[in-house]
Amino acid sequence: MKPQDKNLVEIQAQWVTVRGRIRQKIGDAQFKSWIKVLVFEDYDDHKVTLSVSSNFIRTRVIEQYLDIIKSYWLVENLKINDIQIIVSKKDSSKDSKKSVGYSQKNEAKNFNDQDVFKSISSDLDSRFTFSNFIVGKPNELAFAAARRVSEAKDVPFNPLFLYGGVGLGKTHLMHAIAHEIKKRNPLRRVIYMSAEKFMYHFIKALRFKNTVAFKEQFRNVDVLMIDDVQFISGKDSTQEEFFHTFNALIDQNKQLIISADKSPQDLEGIEERMRSRLGWGLVADIHPLNYELRLGILQAKSEKLTAKISENILEFLAHKITTNVRELEGALNRLSAFSSLIGSEINLDMVQDLLKDLLKSSQKKVNIEEIQKKVSQHFNIKMSDMSSARRSRTVARPRQVAMYLSKNLTSRSLPEIGRRFGNRDHTTVIHAVRKVEELMNKDASFDEDVQLLIRMLES
Ligand code: ADP
Ligand code: MG
Numbered sequence: 001m002k003p004q005d006k007n008l009v010e011i012q013a014q015w016v017t018v019r020g021r022i023r024q025k026i027g028d029a030q031f032k033s034w035i036k037v038l039v040f041e042d043y044d045d046h047k048v049t050l051s052v053s054s055n056f057i058r059t060r061v062i063e064q065y066l067d068i069i070k071s072y073w074l075v076e077n078l079k080i081n082d083i084q085i086i087v088s089k090k091d092s093s094k095d096s097k098k099s100v101g102y103s104q105k106n107e108a109k110n111f112n113d114q115d116v117f118k119s120i121s122s123d124l125d126s127r128f129t130f131s132n133f134i135v136g137k138p139n140e141l142a143f144a145a146a147r148r149v150s151e152a153k154d155v156p157f158n159p160l161f162l163y164g165g166v167g168l169g170k171t172h173l174m175h176a177i178a179h180e181i182k183k184r185n186p187l188r189r190v191i192y193m194s195a196e197k198f199m200y201h202f203i204k205a206l207r208f209k210n211t212v213a214f215k216e217q218f219r220n221v222d223v224l225m226i227d228d229v230q231f232i233s234g235k236d237s238t239q240e241e242f243f244h245t246f247n248a249l250i251d252q253n254k255q256l257i258i259s260a261d262k263s264p265q266d267l268e269g270i271e272e273r274m275r276s277r278l279g280w281g282l283v284a285d286i287h288p289l290n291y292e293l294r295l296g297i298l299q300a301k302s303e304k305l306t307a308k309i310s311e312n313i314l315e316f317l318a319h320k321i322t323t324n325v326r327e328l329e330g331a332l333n334r335l336s337a338f339s340s341l342i343g344s345e346i347n348l349d350m351v352q353d354l355l356k357d358l359l360k361s362s363q364k365k366v367n368i369e370e371i372q373k374k375v376s377q378h379f380n381i382k383m384s385d386m387s388s389a390r391r392s393r394t395v396a397r398p399r400q401v402a403m404y405l406s407k408n409l410t411s412r413s414l415p416e417i418g419r420r421f422g423n424r425d426h427t428t429v430i431h432a433v434r435k436v437e438e439l440m441n442k443d444a445s446f447d448e449d450v451q452l453l454i455r456m457l458e459s
Helices: 003-026 028-035 055-064 066-076 102-107 113-120 137-151 170-184 195-207 211-219 236-251 272-278 291-303 311-320 325-342 348-354 356-363 368-379 393-409 414-420 426-442 444-458
Strands: 039-044 047-052 082-087 160-164 190-194 223-227 255-260 282-286
Touching: 003 028, 003 039, 003 066, 028 055, 047 055, 055 066, 055 082, 066 082, 066 195, 137 160, 137 170, 137 282, 137 291, 160 170, 170 190, 170 223, 170 255, 190 195, 195 211, 195 223, 195 236, 211 236, 223 236, 236 255, 236 272, 291 311, 291 325, 291 444, 311 325, 311 348, 325 348, 325 356, 348 356, 368 393, 368 414, 368 444, 393 414, 393 426, 393 444, 414 426, 426 444
Parallel strands: 047 082, 160 255, 160 282, 190 223, 223 255
Antiparallel strands: 039 047
């Protein structure tokens, strides 16, 4: 077999796959009328030629299905850069004058290199920019590293490995890098994709025995970003391929940016050599958000909303919703939608009601027992003293702090809090809360202590 023929066989096999996927997408009836009738004619110089029996069908296929065919075919093979539909000579006797052949090839829209990269690369969210990213202590390192990579002409560190819990801004930062790089130099080729998508394409390439074409896709890339690599853990062949692609690109001094939910050392189901290689460049983690950053994000996001949400509500949300930015956003959006619905500003009662589910899930995070434990550790007393009858200052003060925190960080009622602290009366709890508030106002170092405890408990 000549190499060219082999190529043709591969392309025909791809056409079978492409048709199958289109069938799934458009359903049997449409498929039968418009796709099944397409006959594979030729492949030459990155151009596929398909034929149909009449001009009518041709026009309709071009109008309705050419884009789908192109995009599905690109998934299979990035080298395809033109698809043309002709009216086959055999069957076109009726309209032979109008028969369209190679001469009208430009009617099938051409696509250029950039389109090819765009198609393997996932879409970027236009809102995920650096200017929309709020920076605070928990994410400042990741932010600085991301900026550096996007501004550098060379490759400052390779790979850049970003990690952190869900909803903390990893994907946002990666998209921001891509936007910035393209803004600075539109010709740089950037591929952003999830590890899942990488895996999907690779497994497909294996099945159709075109792993060479798969690799080819990455050969000319300048920056490759793979999001959520934890998804390829345990998938041996994908991991192997990823590792090779990764090494090859690093050897060519191409920038790689990887994200995951854990640090390279903590990633499970990842081969040791890969794990160590992932940690070669700069590893930047995004910590759980602290109160200041949560409030900052809420303030920035609420400015963009049409509905006005008051500062004390933002503060309330920043206190209560501690999990991640996605939930903060969700809360804001819900409030804003409601506010425009009722046509007035929202108050705290409405907030409590509207966000019941969100508030509950984040309240669950801290319970009284945890508070008692942390506070005892912090002040170096015994946990049992949280409910003992001892009244000396060394144990009474920490106990009051723990009551104060229980009141502020959980949804427990005053009587219930009292019960959990050695069956004390709810007036004792009220007294404790007042006392702690008073001390926090008077004594800066005490205030700092309490703030620190809150941060520890909330993160
Ligand atoms: P991850 O990929 O870490 O799970 P995302 O990047 O998808 O998280 O972020 C979730 C949402 O929170 C997105 O809408 C994103 O824009 C927003 N977000 C996360 N961090 C920040 C931040 N520091 N400033 C502004 N928005 C943020
Ligand atoms: Mg993400």
